[in-house]
Amino acid sequence: MARIVMKFGGTSVGDIERIQRAALRVKAESDAGHEIAVVVSAMSGETNRLVDLTRAAAPMHDAREYDTVVAAGEQVTIGLMSMALQDLGVNARSWLGWQLPIHTTDVHSAARITSIETGEVIRRFGEGQVAVVAGFQGMAPNGRITTLGRGGSDTSAVALAAALKADRCDIYTDVDGVYTTDPRIVPAARKLDKITYEEMLELASLGAKVLQTRSVELAMNHGVRVHVRSSFSDEPGTLVVDEEEIVEQQMVNGVTYAPNEAKITLRNVADKPGVSAGIFGPLADANINVDMIVQNVSEDGATTDLTFTVPRDSLDRTRKVLDGVRETLQWSDMTADPNVVKVSIVGVGMRSHVGVAKTMFQALAEKGINIQVITTSEIKVSVLIADEYTELAVRALHTAFELDAA
Missing domain, CATH: 3.30.2130.10 (VC0802-like)
Incomplete structure (x- = not known):
């Protein structure tokens, strides 16, 4: 039995059919006896729509109210994902950032996670329950909702994996791993089986879009094994791991x-x-x-x-x-x-x-x-x-x- 955090990005939960497909993946891991926490983003395009609404309502808006609005996208997704899992016979329950809670700084729209309380989620793991957690959001010291900035759901997933001492964090996305370069430019690009935290951090900061930089920093600092894989394929993806796990280093990997x-x-x-x-x-x-x-x-x-x-x-x-x-x-x-x-x-x-x-x-x-x-x-x-x-x-x-x- 392993403890796994499974994160699904916006394209992976872009409509009901994709949410149901993601739920089947979660069910398979749960049926295998693993303890599962699922972290989801808002449905594809939803955060942009909510941001546009805030700008239309007030171009010079209050950042606290901005967070209240844009955090709503993940609330919808965790509810739908929990329903889809329950429909498959999986004992699942949704959690908003303030319900765990995920504690953050009070820098609205760009908050940083300070700690995550996991006691209740771990207790429910013992009852066979799957936790479906809203990414991208948390709670400021004054109790208000905060958001973590663009790509924040990756950060939420890795931070939760660290807090839960999970065996790994699976990041499901629209690509099937980390490639040596952009396959759209170089068709001969190869998918890497493993890549070090340091290499992934450099690639993310230099333009690669697979993982958000802050999530890689967190994974490296806390030793979280990250598995980047496709939501639309059962093929293994790319493991982001410590340098010691890679026997012989390539001179250049990307x-x-x-x-x-x-x-x-x-x-x-x-x-x-x-x-x-x-x-x-x-x-x-x-x-x-x-x-x-x-x-x-x-x-x-x-x-x-x-x-x-x-x-x-x-x-x-x-x-x-x-x-x-x-x-x-x-x-x-x-x-x-x-x-x-x-x-x-x-x-x-x-x-x-x-x-x-x-x-x-x-x-x-x-x-x-x-x-x-x-x-x-x-x-x-x-x-x-x-x-x-x-x-x-x-x-x-x-x-x-x-x-x-x-």
Whole structure:
């Protein structure tokens, strides 16, 4: 007997037929004698509909009331899932975030989970009951409903698995696992049997959409084994596990890309202490996320050129913030390029293999692709290139690191 958390995303519970199909999966695990907690998202498209309603009612709405509205989608799904399970003869009961409760901070629409009370759910496991829990939501210290932000149901599922000390957390989605790259770009992409937490965290932060970044962080911190698998297939998916569970590491396990990038270059910036803080401090205060940063000596040798990237949809706000501090910092020119993409290779095997960067740069050079910015970490190399070369770069790197399926 195992204790399992099964999470179903919006596409997996998009209509009654899909909810019933998901319920059959839950019944099979329950019939096998396992203790089951199910975490569900709102039905596909429902959260967007509720968000649109809040904006229509009041563009400058109260965040507390926003959470009250958008949390309603999961309430509908847990009720429908519980009904479908009961119809199959499964003893099931629904739980809203405040009923467990799932305790969170009071940052409405972007709350973080602080603790989960599981005593009553575990007691009911002993009675053979399946718990159907609303993802994406919790309860603030003052008792009000909170939501966890986009992708929060993944975080709910992993946090619940950690609190329950579950044997694993199965994430059911519309893909059948984690691939070496986007199969829509590279048909020869391979599904990985296992991937480390660190690799999955890098891939998620660099543009892969399979898992939400916060959920991977939680899984890594608490040692939760995560199984990413398809709602529409019985094939095994991809296990996200500790590095020690993988016998021999690939040099590179994935190639990913992040298209929502824009590049800013400030020329002839004064080369003295405090200037960088004067630039990036106001951007942070405006909640603009700065990613890749490169500083070079300017042509005059006395100043520097500063290049960095921001999310493409933050470009206009970035320009406005920088214009506001230009008189103080006195750079000569600012240019912006929204037509760039960040392409990355990821693999824990980089720690024990040499020549990774050389292989990457050579593969891109052979395709005539110019590299504009480079950043690295222990298990990642990212480059910024013109977005027109995205597919060509991804295919070239996938082949260069021998990731193509045989």
